[in-house]
Amino acid sequence: MPSLKDVARLAGVSTSTVSRAINGNIPVSEETLRRVEKAVRDINYKPNLVARGLRIKSTKLLGLVVPEIQHETFISFIRFTEEAAEAKGYNLIIGSTNSDPDREERFIENLIRRNIDGIIFSRVSDKSHVLKILDKTKIPVVIIDRTLEREDIPSVVMDNYASGKIAAEHLLSLGHEHFACITGPLDIAINRDRLAGFTETVHKAGAVLEDKCIYEGNFKFESGKKGIAYFLDTGAQFTALWAQNDYMAMGVLNYLSKHSIPVPEAVSVVGLDNIQQSWMMQPALTTIAQPFRDMCSHAVDIIIDHATNKEDKMGRIQIMLQPELIVRETTAEPPEKCITVN
Numbered sequence: 064m065p066s067l068k069d070v071a072r073l074a075g076v077s078t079s080t081v082s083r084a085i086n087g088n089i090p091v092s093e094e095t096l097r098r099v100e101k102a103v104r105d106i107n108y109k110p111n112l113v114a115r116g117l118r119i120k121s122t123k124l125l126g127l128v129v130p131e132i133q134h135e136t137f138i139s140f141i142r143f144t145e146e147a148a149e150a151k152g153y154n155l156i157i158g159s160t161n162s163d164p165d166r167e168e169r170f171i172e173n174l175i176r177r178n179i180d181g182i183i184f185s186r187v188s189d190k191s192h193v194l195k196i197l198d199k200t201k202i203p204v205v206i207i208d209r210t211l212e213r214e215d216i217p218s219v220v221m222d223n224y225a226s227g228k229i230a231a232e233h234l235l236s237l238g239h240e241h242f243a244c245i246t247g248p249l250d251i252a253i254n255r256d257r258l259a260g261f262t263e264t265v266h267k268a269g270a271v272l273e274d275k276c277i278y279e280g281n282f283k284f285e286s287g288k289k290g291i292a293y294f295l296d297t298g299a300q301f302t303a304l305w306a307q308n309d310y311m312a313m314g315v316l317n318y319l320s321k322h323s324i325p326v327p328e329a330v331s332v333v334g335l336d337n338i339q340q341s342w343m344m345q346p347a348l349t350t351i352a353q354p355f356r357d358m359c360s361h362a363v364d365i366i367i368d369h370a371t372n373k374e375d376k377m378g379r380i381q382i383m384l385q386p387e388l389i390v391r392e393t394t395a396e397p398p399e400k401c402i403t404v405n
Contacts, residue, residue, distance in 0.1 A: 065106040073102040123153050125366060126174035128167065128184035132159035134282070135338040136308065136353070137185070140207065143359035144183060151367050153180070175200050181366035183207050183359075203369040205362045208253070217380035219361045223253040226351045226386040227260025230305040230333045233349070233388055235268050239303040239331065239397045243276040245290035245315070247307045257307050257335070275299055280311050287314020295322075295402070302330055302397035309334035309341045309350055316344070316393065327395035329402045337389055346392035354384040 071078045076095060084091045084099040091099075102108070127144050129137040137159075145155045156174065160167035167184075174182055181203040206218040234242065242265050247254035258277070265272045276299045280286035287306055291314070294301065306312035312334030319326055326332055326346060334341060337352035361382050 065108040067108075069106055070099065070102045070108050073106060074098040122177070122179055124156055124177070124179040125153050125363070126156045126158070126171070126177075126179050126182040126184070128158050128160060128170055128174075128182065130160050130162045130185060132157070134310075135340070136336050136355075139338075139353075139355040140185065140359060143356045144207075144363060146356075147360045147363035151363060153363075153367065175202055180370040181205070183362045183366060203366050205365050207358055207362045217365050217382075219358045219365070219382045220253070220384070221353050221358065221386055222383050223256035224260035226335055227257040227262070227305070228264045229260075229351055229386060229388050230335070231261045231264035231268075233390070233394065234303040234305070234331060234333065235265070235270060237303075237331065237394060237396050240270045241276075241301045241303070241397075241401055242270060242272040243278075243294050243299060243301040243304040244272065245278045245280045245287060245304065245306040245311050247280060247282050247311075249279055254307055261305055271300075273299070276301055280306070282308050282310060284310045284314040284317070287311030288318040289314075291315045291318045300401040302401055303333075303394070304330060305333045305335075307335050309336045309338045309348060312348055312350070312393075313340065313344060316346075316348070324402055326393050329398055331394040331397070333394060335386075337387075341389075342391065349391045349394040350389050352387040352389050354386070357384055 067078050067081055071081045074081065074095075075098065080091060080095060081099055081102075084096050125144075125148050127141060129140055131137050132141070141155075141157055145157075148155050156177070156179065158170040158174070160170060171182060171184065179202065183205045185206070185208040204216060206216060206220070208220060231242070242261075244258060244261055246258050249255055249258075262272055262277075275297060276294060278290035278293050280290050287310065290306070290311065291304070293299075294304075304315060306315055312332055315332055316326060319330065319332075324330065332348070334348050334350040335353070337350045341348040341350050361384075365380055365382075
């Protein structure tokens with residue numbers, strides 16, 4: 064593998080001059096810079112970025128930790144975080160915790176050992192061990208998506224209460240009075256916030272959302288199918304359903320289609336996330352869009368601002384972005400009677 068000495072020998076300069084030219088922290092002449100750049104290209108020299116980071120106190124590396132790497136929600140976080148980081152000259156190390164608190168703890172500790180410039184992460188759940196780690200490191204950390212109730216740790220989140228409120232208001236505006244809801248795991252605070260926004264808005268309007276019409280899912284397609292099957296098997300009465308993510312909403316639509324229950328004629332369905340499949344399916348899903356790109360951009364800005372101004376203290380940066388209703392084909396005025404299985 065080519066070394067710094069090889070570059071220096073080919074360029075006809077000292078190794079210290081090569082180092083100054085590559086790092087850019089001490090200026091060199093234009094002629095010297097051209098010779099060094101040509102030598103680097105000719106022998107395909109790759110600087111040791113980790114060693115360089117230790118010298119200049121910056122690795123130009125950020126860590127992104129998500130609960131699941133194959134879920135489209137988190138694929139969006141990865142794509143937009145990488146986009147924002149690259150625009151600032153940073154690279155991204157990505158890790159999935161598989162929703163395991165112990166794996167989450169190990170991966171974050173590994174990132175810290177690599178001397179990265181900052182960590183952006185979405186917590187596993189309320190069972191996360193991450194507080195223990197954060198209290199032991201000076202590396203900047205930003206919570207994205209799943210909130211942490213500590214003002215000294217910056218967070219960038221969607222207003223999850225508002226998402227439930229928006230879903231309920233849309234369905235109420237169409238004339239619905241009987242509701243059902245399939246939640247995400249309720250040991251994750253955002254899902255409790257979403258449910259609170261939905262239920263409080265429904266009840267304030269004098270409409271009906273019974274306890275037996277609330278089913279705890281797990282964000283998976285299959286739990287949407289299980290949720291709607293549970294409602295129909297127990298005789299729950301509703302004309303509109305909100306699923307707290309698009310995968311579960313698509314599971315609902317799949318089950319209803321197989322049982323010849325038309326959407327939106329017999330029941331209106333709303334999702335959340337606005338993933339790509341939501342508008343590709345038939346009928347296209349009415350949903351609540353998360354501001355993924357803006358969330359990731361804000362998170363990267365906070366991390367880099369702190370990494371480049373280390374005297375500034377983190378904390379008290381709590382950014383809450385608003386969701387957006389996307390009306391498509393799965394919501395309409397209610398039928399005269401609540402749905403039943405044929």
